[in-house]
Amino acid sequence: xxxxxxxxxxxxxxxxxxxxxxxxxxxxxxxxxxxxxxxxxxxxxxxxxxxxxxxxxxxxxxxxxxxxxxxxxxxxxxxxxxxxxxxxxxxxxxxxxxxxxxxxxxxxxxxxxxxxxxxxxxxxxxxxxxxxxxxxxxxxxxxxxxxxxxxxxxxxxxxxxxxxxxxxxxxxxxxxxxxxxxxxxxxxxxxxxxxxxxxxxxxxxxxxxxxxxxxxxxxxxxxxxxxxxxxxxxxxxxxxxxxxxxxxxxxxxx
Amino acid sequence: xxxxxxxxxxxxxxxxxxxxxxxxxxxxxxxxxxxxxxxxxxxxxxxxxxxxxxxxxxxxxxxxxxxxxxxxxxxxxxxxxxxxxxxxxxxxxxxxxxxxxxxxxxxxxxxxxxxxxxxxxxxxxxxxxxxxxxxxxxxxxxxxxxxxxxxxxxxxxxxxxxxxxxxxxxxxxxxxxxxxxxxxxxxxxxxxxxxxxxxxxxxxxxxxxxxxxxxxxxxxxxxxxxxxxxxxxxxxxxxxxxxxxxxxxxxxxxxxxxxxxxxxxxxxxxxxxxxxxxxxxxxxxxxxxxxxxxxxxxxxxxxxxxxxxxxxxxxxxxxx
Numbered sequence: 001x002x003x004x005x006x007x008x009x010x011x012x013x014x015x016x017x018x019x020x021x022x023x024x025x026x027x028x029x030x031x032x033x034x035x036x037x038x039x040x041x042x043x044x045x046x047x048x049x050x051x052x053x054x055x056x057x058x059x060x061x062x063x064x065x066x067x068x069x070x071x072x073x074x075x076x077x078x079x080x081x082x083x084x085x086x087x088x089x090x091x092x093x094x095x096x097x098x099x100x101x102x103x104x105x106x107x108x109x110x111x112x113x114x115x116x117x118x119x120x121x122x123x124x125x126x127x128x129x130x131x132x133x134x135x136x137x138x139x140x141x142x143x144x145x146x147x148x149x150x151x152x153x154x155x156x157x158x159x160x161x162x163x164x165x166x167x168x169x170x171x172x173x174x175x176x177x178x179x180x181x182x183x184x185x186x187x188x189x190x191x192x193x194x195x196x197x198x199x200x201x202x203x204x205x206x207x208x209x210x211x212x213x214x215x216x217x218x219x220x221x222x223x224x225x226x227x228x229x230x231x232x233x234x235x236x237x238x239x240x241x242x243x244x245x246x247x248x249x250x251x252x253x254x
Numbered sequence: 255x256x257x258x259x260x261x262x263x264x265x266x267x268x269x270x271x272x273x274x275x276x277x278x279x280x281x282x283x284x285x286x287x288x289x290x291x292x293x294x295x296x297x298x299x300x301x302x303x304x305x306x307x308x309x310x311x312x313x314x315x316x317x318x319x320x321x322x323x324x325x326x327x328x329x330x331x332x333x334x335x336x337x338x339x340x341x342x343x344x345x346x347x348x349x350x351x352x353x354x355x356x357x358x359x360x361x362x363x364x365x366x367x368x369x370x371x372x373x374x375x376x377x378x379x380x381x382x383x384x385x386x387x388x389x390x391x392x393x394x395x396x397x398x399x400x401x402x403x404x405x406x407x408x409x410x411x412x413x414x415x416x417x418x419x420x421x422x423x424x425x426x427x428x429x430x431x432x433x434x435x436x437x438x439x440x441x442x443x444x445x446x447x448x449x450x451x452x453x454x455x456x457x458x459x460x461x462x463x464x465x466x467x468x469x470x471x472x473x474x475x476x477x478x479x480x481x482x483x484x485x486x487x488x489x490x491x492x493x494x495x496x497x498x499x500x501x502x503x504x505x506x507x508x509x510x511x512x513x514x515x516x517x518x519x520x521x522x523x524x525x526x527x528x529x530x531x532x533x534x535x536x537x538x539x540x541x542x543x544x545x546x547x548x549x550x551x552x553x554x555x556x557x558x559x560x561x562x563x564x565x566x567x568x569x570x571x572x573x574x
Contacts, residue, residue, distance in 0.1 A: 003294025005533055043531065048507065049479060052324045053531055092533065220322050220329060221530035223294075225287035227333045228322035237315050237336065244292070 004093040013083050017140040028064035036122040037098035037246050041222040043090035044079040059117040069117035096245045101126040112192020130176045134169025138162040168216045183184035183207045214245045264547040265554040270499045271422040271447035275302035278336040279540040282503045282526030283361035295533035299372050303357035308389050313339035323468040328478020332471035357384035386421050391428030391453035402428045405440035408470035426450040448499040451488045477527040479505040493519030509542020519560040
């Protein structure tokens with residue numbers, strides 16, 4: 001697999017909601033290699049301060065324009081939020097494995113918070129039948145302008161009830177499962193906080209629904225070298241950066 | 255050292271024991287994956303040597319998560335020597351590395367002297383292995399630091415391995431040893447062919463909101479530029495007392511950092527944590543060392559080694 005590490009120029013950095021930001025840059029070489037589920041290791045400065053790179057999944061591709069969705073959670077993402085058009089970033093990738101694109105299933109994307117990001121890209125490459133998005137409040141939900149064509153298939157939940165169903169996104173998933181004649185035809189794609197993904201996987205197991213989860217543990221290298229980001233699987237500890245980020249539900253130990 | 259930049263080619267080769275390395279750049283154990291993780295960015299055969307992640311007798315699943323935490327100019331790790339064990343290494347990794355035309359340094363660790371001896375014996379038949387690096391200084395496993403805590407234990411393990419192997423033996427030291435010079439002396443006396451200095455330094459970080467250690471293992475090994483001055487000091491302290499080749503490692507991010515170690519006396523340098531944040535770090539270090547030699551009209555890296563000029567500089571306080 002071809003791997004790149006290149007400097008790119010920020011073409012846009014936009015605050016979408018009080019919690020979500022989107023940063024964009026152009027890279028024809030990288031864009032050609034990217035598939036849904038891939039992530040990039042981004043150096044937000046050239047000075048190794050902060051020291052480590054930050055992993056970000058691909059949110060959307062528009063030709064050679066690559067978009068990343070993020071929220072400000074610490075120093076790295078805070079520096080990212082201050083980037084202006086014309087500033088540079090160093091990006092390394094494509095990294096990680098990719099989602100399995102299922103053709104003859106009822107595909108359900110279940111995203112928690114910024115974990116919704118890879119499913120916009122997935123929706124560009126595959127039909128998503130149900131697009132479920134959960135957040136603490138409406139400030140953490142993607143706006144209609146960003147969800148685009150998937151809006152008609154979208155359901156929302158917020159913990160504070162400020163938009164959509166009040167509660168966790170698993171309530172939206174329960175609705176989908178109960179509305180579907182043969183739930184075994186459903187195939188889930190999930191990404192988000194660990195507790196949320198665990199709840200999704202427990203619900204899936206209860207109804208015999210298959211799926212896959214994108215797990216991003218705290219990473220250093222992003223390529224499988226440091227072994228800092230392992231997850232517990234039925235085949236032992238696996239690196240979420242290289243052997244993941246995508247794991248089938250049945251391989252994971254909750 | 256004139257800045258005229260006349261030299262078209264320079265000699266980068268260095269010798270440790272019977273081995274000639276094509277250049278002085280390798281990678282620190284545990285920072286370069288276990289096979290092709292960095293193949294997308296690094297031409298492996300260009301490295302002076304590849305140093306493997308620690309191999310143990312039995313497979314180890316490593317410590318529980320979280321295992322890493324970012325710190326100022328570095329990181330803490332408590333991976334816990336996760337590896338698939340020596341049998342898998344011999345079956346899969348040696349054939350993989352044997353295709354790469356450079357030296358292979360296999361880093362080994364054990365919980366007892368016999369473990370090191372068994373590992374050395376198992377690796378002895380393999381011509382593909384150039385050297386053994388004895389990890390007697392891992393802060394993340396039980397007994398990891400024991401062997402380099404006391405000179406007599408360090409002597410025992412190095413001697414036992416030397417007695418059973420035909421490979422070059424390199425001993426990796428920890429700055430944690432209270433009697434570092436005593437441990438170094440013991441390793442030299444036991445016949446180690448070279449030393450690697452330094453392993454990570456045991457550290458700790460606290461999440462003050464949750465009042466919890468940041469690492470599941472509570473402690474971790476600190477690496478990165480934060481420890482570089484300490485590593486340079488250790489290399490220099492070893493070199494001014496002992497005539498033994500040293501592989502310098504600890505926070506080397508670029509050629510300039512690497513040159514600090516070489517000028518202080520290191521035969522070779524290893525990029526470690528740098529690989530995690532710049533996958534081409536080892537290649538850039540190599541290119542930069544070559545450029546520096548050419549620009550400064552130094553025909554061989556061996557001329558540069560230990561060329562530190564200390565006239566007019568004097569240590570007023572006793573070290574340690």
